[in-house]
Amino acid sequence: MLIKNSKSRPNYDHPENDVISEGLYQNRRQFLKGLALSAVAPSLVRAETDPFSTVEKLTSEYSVTHYNNFYEFSLSKEGPAKLAKDFQPLPWQVAIEGEVEKPITLGFEDVLKKTQQRERIYRLRCVEAWSMVIPWRGFELRELLSLARPTSKAKFVQFETLYDPERMPGQRRGALGFFSLDWPYVEGLRIDEAMHPLTILATGVFDKSLPNQNGAPLRLVVPWKYGFKSIKSIVKIKLVEKMPVNTWQQSAPSEYGFYANVNPKVNHPRWSQAQERRIIDESFFGTKRIETEMFNGYGEHVAELYRGLDLSRWY
Ligand SMILES: Nc1nc2c(c(=O)[nH]1)N[C@H]1C(S)=C(S)[C@@H](COP(=O)(O)O)O[C@H]1N2
Numbered sequence: 564m565l566i567k568n569s570k571s572r573p574n575y576d577h578p579e580n581d582v583i584s585e586g587l588y589q590n591r592r593q594f595l596k597g598l599a600l601s602a603v604a605p606s607l608v609r610a611e612t613d614p615f616s617t618v619e620k621l622t623s624e625y626s627v628t629h630y631n632n633f634y635e636f637s638l639s640k641e642g643p644a645k646l647a648k649d650f651q652p653l654p655w656q657v658a659i660e661g662e663v664e665k666p667i668t669l670g671f672e673d674v675l676k677k678t679q680q681r682e683r684i685y686r687l688r689c690v691e692a693w694s695m696v697i698p699w700r701g702f703e704l705r706e707l708l709s710l711a712r713p714t715s716k717a718k719f720v721q722f723e724t725l726y727d728p729e730r731m732p733g734q735r736r737g738a739l740g741f742f743s744l745d746w747p748y749v750e751g752l753r754i755d756e757a758m759h760p761l762t763i764l765a766t767g768v769f770d771k772s773l774p775n776q777n778g779a780p781l782r783l784v785v786p787w788k789y790g791f792k793s794i795k796s797i798v799k800i801k802l803v804e805k806m807p808v809n810t811w812q813q814s815a816p817s818e819y820g821f822y823a824n825v826n827p828k829v830n831h832p833r834w835s836q837a838q839e840r841r842i843i844d845e846s847f848f849g850t851k852r853i854e855t856e857m858f859n860g861y862g863e864h865v866a867e868l869y870r871g872l873d874l875s876r877w878y
């Protein structure tokens with residue numbers, strides 16, 4: 564793989580490096596400091612140097628971008644790619660509010676500037692018992708949360724997807740037939756889950772910006788939890804004191820809970836979670852059936868977060 568380091572060149576546009584506007588000595592120092600920093604801080608940390616990435620065979624790009632769950636556009640797996648084709652994700656703003664010292668609203672470009680971009684290859688296990696291996700690009704959520712300085716009352720983090728029925732046809736009244744969800748789609752994490760370095764906000768897949776159907780421009784990815792936790796197209800992040808009720812929990816509380824940790828021993832009331840169909844090539848039905856792993860194989864990193872918690876009660 565090619566190593567891209569476009570940011571390792573000094574940034575001549577940045578006022579701190581502007582040799583003309585300020586004292587020559589200061590600026591020369593800044594310039595050299597910039598050079599030294601850029602030598603150790605590449606613009607993108609590649610998966611090969613990242614301890615959290617898996618080396619399993621990747622799912623094909625076609626399947627990742629054409630077998631989707633995104634009810635704001637369609638109930639079918641192939642629907643989101645078609646119906647989100649003309650969605651314009653930019654410009655985009657995301658607000659961080661609630662139990663924070665410094666509420667902020669940032670444009671998408673600013674979010675990228677303030678965070679370290681990384682490539683992370685994660686398994687994604689849907690509650691429907693299929694799975695993929697996806698090379699995400701994004702950054703650790705904790706970096707963004709820290710900018711707003713959560714207070715000691717911030718025990719949970721609530722996320723919201725854009726609500727805009729004009730642009731998201733699945734949100735229109737009656738659009739999904741007899742089926743309906745409460746919009747906007749809401750998800751939540753405990754604060755320690757949100758601050759865990761495995762938890763990222765993804766902005767790309769396969770070295771490209773995130774396709775609309777995958778939640779452009781910005782979506783959560785929590786690899787040890789069922790896919791529905793990984794909420795797409797986020798506009799609001801609210802730090803709260805009480806455990807939020809997420810969309811699927813509110814729709815069917817006996818089937819979907821707050822935690823939604825991948826767990827082969829706790830079955831869905833209507834199907835087993837012991838195994839999964841791993842989708843690798845372009846056949847959506849899955850290339851092989853494999854055993855589902857506890858915490859989707861991320862137990863060594865996250866099991867300690869749940870010590871003492873009854874996982875069959877807190878599903
Ligand atoms: N806003 C929103 N986020 C969502 C969903 C959705 O319908 N709406 N579906 C979830 C489910 S069930 C899964 S499995 C993943 C799928 O992500 P992918 O299509 O990028 O693979 O997105 C999750 N995030």
Ligand SMILES: [Mo]
Nearest residue numbers: 689690790791
């Ligand atoms: Mo899912």
